[in-house]
Amino acid sequence: TSLSEALDILGFGPCYHTHSPVREGKNDSDAWFKISDGMSTPEQFDMILQGYHAVLDQPAALFPGELYEAYPNAKFILTTRDPDKWVTSAQKTIFPAIELMRQMEPEDQTPLEEFFRFVFSYWNTVKKFYGQDAFTNPKRIILEHNEKVKRIVPEEKLLVYEVGEGWTRLCQFL
Secondary structure, three states: OHHHHHHHHOOOOOEEOOOHHHHHOOOOHHHHHHHHOOOOOHHHHHHHHOOOOEEOOOOHHHOHHHHHHHOOOOOEEEEEOOHHHHHHHHHHOHHHHHHHHHHOOHHHOOOOHHHHHHHHHHHHHHHHHHOOHHHHOHHHHHHHHHHHHHHHOOHHHEEEEEOOOOOHHHHHHO
16 A cells, blocks of 8 residues: 555554555465454564564454554544545455355365465454344445544544645654
8 A cells, every 4th residue: 555655764664554465475364363362462463563663554453442452652544535435446346256265166265275264254244233224235344444443543642644645744743
C-alpha cells in the first residue's frame, strides 16, 4: 500500500501487511486464530510482528483495542476514505477473491493452503464481530470500525488520515 511505502521511506518500516506472510513464506495464521479467539497478549503480537516496526491492514485492523493494550505508547494511523468508494473497490476486489477461494477444492489450494485457511478464518472473524452485515452492508461496517478506533485510541496517539491527503500531517504526526 502507499502508506506502507511512505512509512518505509520515512524510516518506520518494515511494515507488516496482509500480504507479508505470503510474500515472506511466514505462517502466522495460528497466532492470529488465537487472537481472534480472545487469547491476545502482548507476547502474541510480539511474536507475529517480530522484525517489523509497523503493522497495517488486515487482520490487525480487526483488533485495535488489543493492539492498543499491547502497545500503549505506539502511534496509530487510521486511514479513511469515502466509504462508498471503499465499498465499490471491495466489491470489485476483496469480495470476489474471497468467494473464489471459498469455491476452490482443497487440492487446488496448495501451496497456499495455509493462506487460504487464514483468509477463511479472517472472514469468519469479521462475521463474528459484525455478522452477515460484513457482506451485505459493508459501508456501515467500515464506518463503525472507524468510530471504534477513535473511541479506543487516545486522540494524541491517533492520526485520522484521509487517503490521498499528502505527507505533511503524516510527517508531523510521526
